[in-house]
Amino acid sequence: MTDFVRKESGLREEDAVYDAVVPAGEGWMRDLEPGQVLRIVDLEGNQAVDTLFYDADDPEDHYSAAQTMAAQGGIYLTTGSVLLAESGKPLVTIVADTCGRHDTLGGACSAQSNTVRYAHEKEHMHNCRDTFMRLLAERGGYSKRDLAPNVNFFMNVPVTPEGGLTFADGVSSPGCYVEMRAETRVTVLISNCPQLNNPCNAYNPTPVRLLIWNP
Amino acid sequence: MEQQATWTKTLKPGGKWSGIIGRGRLVRLTALGPGANVSTLLYHADNPAERCNLPDTLKAQHTAHLTKGQVLMSDNGRVLASIVEDSLGWHDPLGAYTTRSMTDAKYGKTTYQELRNDWLRNARDNFATELVRSGLSLRDLVPAVNFFSKVWCDAEGRMHFASGHCPANASVTLRTELDTLFIFSNTPHPLDPAPSYPSVPVRIDVLPAEPVDPATDACVNFRGENRRAFDNTWAYIALRRNLG
Numbered sequence: 001m002t003d004f005v006r007k008e009s010g011l012r013e014e015d016a017v018y019d020a021v022v023p024a025g026e027g028w029m030r031d032l033e034p035g036q037v038l039r040i041v042d043l044e045g046n047q048a049v050d051t052l053f054y055d056a057d058d059p060e061d062h063y064s065a066a067q068t069m070a071a072q073g074g075i076y077l078t079t080g081s082v083l084l085a086e087s088g089k090p091l092v093t094i095v096a097d098t099c100g101r102h103d104t105l106g107g108a109c110s111a112q113s114n115t116v117r118y119a120h121e122k123e124h125m126h127n128c129r130d131t132f133m134r135l136l137a138e139r140g141g142y143s144k145r146d147l148a149p150n151v152n153f154f155m156n157v158p159v160t161p162e163g164g165l166t167f168a169d170g171v172s173s174p175g176c177y178v179e180m181r182a183e184t185r186v187t188v189l190i191s192n193c194p195q196l197n198n199p200c201n202a203y204n205p206t207p208v209r210l211l212i213w214n215p
Numbered sequence: 216m217e218q219q220a221t222w223t224k225t226l227k228p229g230g231k232w233s234g235i236i237g238r239g240r241l242v243r244l245t246a247l248g249p250g251a252n253v254s255t256l257l258y259h260a261d262n263p264a265e266r267c268n269l270p271d272t273l274k275a276q277h278t279a280h281l282t283k284g285q286v287l288m289s290d291n292g293r294v295l296a297s298i299v300e301d302s303l304g305w306h307d308p309l310g311a312y313t314t315r316s317m318t319d320a321k322y323g324k325t326t327y328q329e330l331r332n333d334w335l336r337n338a339r340d341n342f343a344t345e346l347v348r349s350g351l352s353l354r355d356l357v358p359a360v361n362f363f364s365k366v367w368c369d370a371e372g373r374m375h376f377a378s379g380h381c382p383a384n385a386s387v388t389l390r391t392e393l394d395t396l397f398i399f400s401n402t403p404h405p406l407d408p409a410p411s412y413p414s415v416p417v418r419i420d421v422l423p424a425e426p427v428d429p430a431t432d433a434c435v436n437f438r439g440e441n442r443r444a445f446d447n448t449w450a451y452i453a454l455r456r457n458l459g
Contacts, residue, residue, distance in 0.1 A: 107270020
């Protein structure tokens with residue numbers, strides 16, 4: 001059995017400077033100042049929280065799954081993982097994690113990938129990439145070119161030694177959370193995944209809670 | 216019978232090449248020595264905002280390695296290129312590519328001033344140059360396919376580079392399904408533990424491909440997901456091309 005690294009946070013909810021619930025299928029985009037800590041709480045368990053990061057001072061420098069995995073020599077994200085931009089600049093560090101493993105290989109669902117993965121008639125269904133693109137359009141200054149492969153908080157996508165990719169049952173449970181500290185001014189883009197075709201969330205997307213603490 | 220290549224280019228160690236290769240061609244990469252690695256980015260030439268999306272590619276085909284029968288999918292659910300021949304059985308899709316600082320740290324700092332064109336190139340600088348040359352920029356950087364390399368993961372998710380995976384004369388052949396901008400960088404895999412910079416030339420041959428027979432083609436019929444990605448590709452071509 002794989003060892004999961006689970007680490008509790010010392011932060012208290014009543015000290016947070018921001019506290020909001022993002023319903024399933026909704027998005028969220030906000031800047032963090034250096035040292036601020038963002039907590040994502042999986043309120044009902046096994047929800048996928050598709051997340052991208054940008055250097056707020058250089059929005060063309062986006063999160064790089066490949067640089068992040070290569071630098072730590074491992075594919076899963078947990079406490080201690082430093083999430084890097086394409087330039088190699090640290091964007092956020094995971095500082096607490098009661099789930100123990102997060103995915104950055106699986107990317108985000110889209111209308112088009114739903115046609116490929118499930119069936120052509122799934123194209124109309126709400127999906128993460130539509131949420132990402134709507135929020136980028138509303139913010140302005142971003143384009144589809146800025147949509148790089150993302151993090152899937154609370155998702156478990158094991159890779160076998162033989163090179164197989166599987167979507168395993170979730171490793172998260174109600175109330176699990178992950179916390180990350182901003183290492184620079186960082187823009188966080190979240191889609192709280194609306195996927196209804198994948199058993200990994202029991203076909204039931206659920207809300208998440210976001211809290212922010214000042215340094 | 217060896218078919219005559221319509222275009223051939225040899226990438227020197229550290230070398231790069233980018234260009235648009237139209238649909239319906241075979242693109243064969245051949246390692247001219249052991250231990251090659253070619254970091255590769257693919258964009259749809261009609262609209263480079265559409266690019267090879269490795270998460271979509273891997274999820275759809277339930278794989279964390281690439282070989283014959285599989286395809287490289289775009290973020291619009293289409294097939295940019297199929298893998299139609301492969302002597303190795305494993306090419307690395309986990310996306311890593313070298314940077315200047317990585318290359319300096321591992322192989323020692325080298326400069327053009329000191330070594331002229333023998334200085335050790337890195338993938339990020341190669342990609343940056345070729346992206347800008349095509350009107351793109353560093354914002355278009357995404358995880359790369361590393362042809363000829365194998366990286367496997369243990370139960371804890373640690374990544375292991377398989378040394379000795381690529382013998383001399385290993386080859387992989389792609390078939391373009393859409394007009395595709397390729398960016399090739401013949402630079403080491405970042406996880407290759409070899410202490411010296413691999414100096415392996417890689418030859419690119421481009422040849423005409425036979426027309427795809429949807430009923431029998433191995434890549435189309437690899438999985439239902441592949442068939443639907445080809446449906447999306449053919450629909451795009453039907454809408455896009457001129458009539459008559």
